[in-house]
Amino acid sequence: MSGILSYGSYLPYRRLQRAHIASAMGTPAGRGSRSVASYDEDATSMGVEASRAALAHLPGGSGAEQVFFSTTRPPYLDKTNAGVLHAALGLDQDAFAVDMVGSVRSGVGALKSALASSEASLAVSADIRTGLPGGVDERDGGDGAAALLCAAAGEFIADYLGGDSASAEFLDRWRVPGEIASKVWEERFGESAYVPLAAAAVSRAFEQVGITATDIDHLIVTGLQARAVRSVAKAVGVRPEALVDDLTGVVGNTGTAHPALLLASVLDVAAPAETIAVVVLADGVDVMIFRTTELLPSRRQPLGVRAQIEASRDDLSYAKYLTWRGILRTEPPRRPDPVPPAAPPSYRSERWKYAFVGSRCSCGTVHLPPARVCMRCHAVDQVSPESMREVKATIATYTIDHLTYSESPPAVVGVLDFDGGGRFQCQLTDVDPDSLSIGDRVEMTFRNVYTANGIHNYFWKARPVRGQD
Amino acid sequence: MASRGILDRVAIVGMGCTPFGELWDKDASDLIVDASQEALASANMTMGDVDAFWLGTMNSGTSGLTASRPLKIDNKPVTRLENMCATGSEAFRNACYAVASGAYDVAMAVGVEKLKDGGFSGLTGSIPPNDGTFPDISAPALFAALAPAYGNKYGVDDETLKDVFTHIAWKNHRNGVKNPRAQFRKEVAKQTIKDSPLVAGPLGIFDCSGVSDGSAAAIIVRAEDAHRYQAKPLYVKALSFVAGAGTGPMDPDYDYTSFTEVVASCRDAYQQAGITDPREQLAMAEVHDCFTVTEMVLMEDLGFADRGTAWKDVLAGAFDHNGTLPVNPDGGLKSFGHPIGASGLRMLFEIWLQLRGEAGERQISNGKKLGLTHNLGGAPGSAVSFVSIWGSEPSA
Numbered sequence A: 001m002s003g004i005l006s007y008g009s010y011l012p013y014r015r016l017q018r019a020h021i022a023s024a025m026g027t028p029a030g031r032g033s034r035s036v037a038s039y040d041e042d043a044t045s046m047g048v049e050a051s052r053a054a055l056a057h058l059p060g061g062s063g064a065e066q067v068f069f070s071t072t073r074p075p076y077l078d079k080t081n082a083g084v085l086h087a088a089l090g091l092d093q094d095a096f097a098v099d100m101v102g103s104v105r106s107g108v109g110a111l112k113s114a115l116a117s118s119e120a121s122l123a124v125s126a127d128i129r130t131g132l133p134g135g136v137d138e139r140d141g142g143d144g145a146a147a148l149l150c151a152a153a154g155e156f157i158a159d160y161l162g163g164d165s166a167s168a169e170f171l172d173r174w175r176v177p178g179e180i181a182s183k184v185w186e187e188r189f190g191e192s193a194y195v196p197l198a199a200a201a202v203s204r205a206f207e208q209v210g211i212t213a214t215d216i217d218h219l220i221v222t223g224l225q226a227r228a229v230r231s232v233a234k235a236v237g238v239r240p241e242a243l244v245d246d247l248t249g250v251v252g253n254t255g256t257a258h259p260a261l262l263l264a265s266v267l268d269v270a271a272p273a274e275t276i277a278v279v280v281l282a283d284g285v286d287v288m289i290f291r292t293t294e295l296l297p298s299r300r301q302p303l304g305v306r307a308q309i310e311a312s313r314d315d316l317s318y319a320k321y322l323t324w325r326g327i328l329r330t331e332p333p334r335r336p337d338p339v340p341p342a343a344p345p346s347y348r349s350e351r352w353k354y355a356f357v358g359s360r361c362s363c364g365t366v367h368l369p370p371a372r373v374c375m376r377c378h379a380v381d382q383v384s385p386e387s388m389r390e391v392k393a394t395i396a397t398y399t400i401d402h403l404t405y406s407e408s409p410p411a412v413v414g415v416l417d418f419d420g421g422g423r424f425q426c427q428l429t430d431v432d433p434d435s436l437s438i439g440d441r442v443e444m445t446f447r448n449v450y451t452a453n454g455i456h457n458y459f460w461k462a463r464p465v466r467g468q469d
Numbered sequence B: 001m002a003s004r005g006i007l008d009r010v011a012i013v014g015m016g017c018t019p020f021g022e023l024w025d026k027d028a029s030d031l032i033v034d035a036s037q038e039a040l041a042s043a044n045m046t047m048g049d050v051d052a053f054w055l056g057t058m059n060s061g062t063s064g065l066t067a068s069r070p071l072k073i074d075n076k077p078v079t080r081l082e083n084m085c086a087t088g089s090e091a092f093r094n095a096c097y098a099v100a101s102g103a104y105d106v107a108m109a110v111g112v113e114k115l116k117d118g119g120f121s122g123l124t125g126s127i128p129p130n131d132g133t134f135p136d137i138s139a140p141a142l143f144a145a146l147a148p149a150y151g152n153k154y155g156v157d158d159e160t161l162k163d164v165f166t167h168i169a170w171k172n173h174r175n176g177v178k179n180p181r182a183q184f185r186k187e188v189a190k191q192t193i194k195d196s197p198l199v200a201g202p203l204g205i206f207d208c209s210g211v212s213d214g215s216a217a218a219i220i221v222r223a224e225d226a227h228r229y230q231a232k233p234l235y236v237k238a239l240s241f242v243a244g245a246g247t248g249p250m251d252p253d254y255d256y257t258s259f260t261e262v263v264a265s266c267r268d269a270y271q272q273a274g275i276t277d278p279r280e281q282l283a284m285a286e287v288h289d290c291f292t293v294t295e296m297v298l299m300e301d302l303g304f305a306d307r308g309t310a311w312k313d314v315l316a317g318a319f320d321h322n323g324t325l326p327v328n329p330d331g332g333l334k335s336f337g338h339p340i341g342a343s344g345l346r347m348l349f350e351i352w353l354q355l356r357g358e359a360g361e362r363q364i365s366n367g368k369k370l371g372l373t374h375n376l377g378g379a380p381g382s383a384v385s386f387v388s389i390w391g392s393e394p395s396a
Helices: A017-025 A043-055 A081-090 A106-117 A134-142 A187-209 A226-236 A254-268 A305-310 A317-325 A343-348 A350-355 B027-043 B063-073 B087-100 B139-144 B144-152 B157-176 B190-195 B224-226 B260-273 B292-301 B312-315 B332-334 B340-355
Strands: A003-010 A014-017 A034-035 A066-071 A096-101 A122-126 A142-150 A157-167 A218-223 A275-281 A285-290 A357-361 A383-387 A393-401 A411-418 A423-429 A441-453 A455-464 B010-017 B052-056 B078-081 B106-114 B196-200 B213-222 B233-245 B284-286 B370-377 B382-391
Touching: A003 A043, A003 A254, A003 A305, A014 A017, A014 A441, A017 A134, A017 A317, A034 A142, A043 A066, A043 A081, A043 A122, A043 A142, A043 A441, A043 A455, A066 A081, A066 A106, A066 A254, A066 B284, A081 A096, A081 A122, A081 A350, A096 A106, A106 A122, A106 A142, A106 A157, A106 A218, A106 A254, A106 A285, A122 A254, A142 A254, A157 A187, A157 A275, A187 A226, A187 A275, A187 A285, A218 A226, A226 A275, A254 A275, A254 A305, A305 A411, A343 A350, A350 A357, A350 A455, A393 A423, A393 B144, A393 B196, A423 B260, B010 B027, B010 B087, B010 B139, B010 B224, B010 B340, B027 B063, B027 B106, B027 B213, B027 B340, B052 B063, B052 B087, B052 B340, B063 B078, B078 B087, B087 B213, B087 B233, B087 B370, B087 B382, B106 B340, B139 B144, B139 B292, B139 B370, B144 B157, B157 B190, B157 B292, B157 B312, B157 B332, B157 B340, B213 B224, B233 B260, B233 B340, B260 B292, B260 B370, B260 B382, B284 B340, B292 B312, B292 B370, B332 B340, B340 B370, B340 B382
Parallel strands: A066 A096, A066 A122, A218 A275, A423 A455, B052 B078, B052 B106, B284 B370
Antiparallel strands: A003 A142, A003 A157, A014 A034, A122 A142, A157 A285, A275 A285, A357 A383, A393 A411, A393 A441, A411 A423, A441 A455, B010 B213, B010 B233, B106 B213, B233 B382, B370 B382
16 A cells, blocks of 8 residues: 655745735735745755755655656656656656646646656646736735655554545646646536536545545535535545645645645644545546544644744735746846856866755765865865755855846845854745845755756755744 | 965056046046056056056946957957955056966956946945845945934944044045045035034045045056066055955944954955054055945954944044055045946056155155055945055165
8 A cells, every 4th residue: 555754845034915915906805824935945945945845854865766646737848857857856767757737637647647656756736827917816826835755665653544536628727838827618507517527526536535425524515616616525524624725825735736735734733543635627627535543743844834824924025026927027237147057067067066965074064056176175186975965054244236137126235154064155035135134044946046048047045944943 | 375475576666547527528438548648658558568457446337348349459468357445456456466377477457437327316226126125225325324323332432433434525525635536625614514514424425435436556567577677666465355245234243343354354464464564564555435434444444443432543643645654645445436347457556656655746755665555335234345564665
């Protein structure tokens, strides 16, 4: 039997109050907020963050032998985005990494593939949901990521009991490549297609697993067709308290990532031996049923979904949101355009650039970036790799840069002294420049520093420690 | 291992310096011609008298042809070199060594930079293809990192530091008013400086040197030959240049309140020239005030003030034109702007005028006969530094 070894989720630091959209666009007042990926985040970088949370408990590297990455907003086409995840997570070279991109259903596809594999597989799903200004998708979408490490055997936090699927070809939601917003058919039609498909798939899954609706402790029903989701949730017939909050209020629907994100939110709180049913409506219906194990309470992700929401802020302006999404074009700084990273140096420094691995000299001195000649003892090539990705740091000094090129000026740069040695000077993100001071605590986060010539310059930045230091 | 220096082995017999500014009607070639012709005239020489040339420029040209083409130099050695913002000084230093070695009788150092044609705010430069992991930080932001570190270490509050920076900008602008070659020749009120829009950290526009075009040149001969060309030559007492290992941004022991490279090159230069009390012995100093915070920190690195006290001395006017040690009496980078390849030689030009009593309205008359220039490239923790000392008399 297969199951889940560990899980993690990632919600960006910023949320946009729907009231801000309403007042700018003159649309009906919206309630709550939606999560917004920062200007330096994309599906890949958020996927890395969720994966780090998922792998946080696993000693001696992650053990992931495969990566399945799903998103509707792939930062690259042709080129494999999962390769960036693979590199950033420092996985073994012989691990398989592949994208499942384009359709919303690919999130379930990644998860089902991971559960069906004989190798330890990381299913990562991440999305940036965008609509045209003032539209429903913009209002109700959300940005986020989730990762589940699955295996055919091992110390599971949740056993996969089984599931079923139904597929059907109908026009519910579609988007032509290159467009920022999708189009949808009338909701009542979608509902009429989804509900019978769901009824059939759910009953087959229950039968296969040998449970009834009343055995379900947590029911997740999700999809981008809100009317159909509501109908299906009602039709399954679980106890009312078993229905899981779908986070529309404060996060919005994160599309591809949403099934795994909601599952993570349940794993954050579920007790051992509880049954979780996940029903996903996307070009068909997928049902997956899990049962939590005794191990779950000791293996929860470091910062739960609720805690991540609490550690975020909802004061993002609508104009800034539009700028970050590339919908509102603003005056560029009078500075040269950023230069794309070059392929050979990026490949040579893969461990540094993607996995933030420095070097430690035999005398103990840590070098960031890695150096062949020691700055203290001047020994040559007496170095071993030193992973600094999960090491926290303290701000030694900092600077606010209003002049340099930035997609969200001003750029903030900190000089970081890492716990246990090592210093690095890098950009800070998710930070309020006015509240910065020497001695502040920061942690590393994987970002898209900028994009030039279509090349995404992925690297690490520091952000104020989120959650417990 | 030794740095012996070339005390009194070479002398400067001629210098030239163009006005610095937005020179829309001149290109780098014009500026090289203007500065070198002025230098030759002041040395009573013609171009044919010069045996070898050193051209300093960062981005305004490559190879010796950048100078040989406009100057129509027929088949003589012309070396183009670059050492970031210390490029002009580096051209001068190499020319001095060539003469001191006996290889040439007469050498010319010329520095030039044409920045305004680029159309950008602040300095720009090209870097080799790389992995994109080096943070793209503007020059003012790199230097602004000194401010919180200094304030934190010495317990100076933000407001006081801002006053210190403001005083430095105010002083250098004030000095520049009396300098016909300066780009900015207006006295600026302290409140205007203080209120100027922020560029990086606590540094406003008026805390930053401007973007400028310009050129300066010097002619160097053996000391014993100097009086053949020039009644009032200046003697090179010390030249020191160091490049740091660039470890500040990766070394937790570096505290961002000092330029260790400046301390090293300064110690070397003082040893070469026999300086023991710079504040007492020097008539004046031209220092690399790329940003106001830089000048404050340099006062300590150059030994003009004790550690943690420069801010007080600045506010007390110690480095004003009438202070105990005038710093940047020509207006500094602040008034001149900073055409990279020219700045080091522009600093030398002020010493040339001052020690020979030709500085006109801004003449310093404290009777001292030594002057210092300091030229910096790079950023805190990762810099190159040049210090030179000149005298109007050979040592006894």
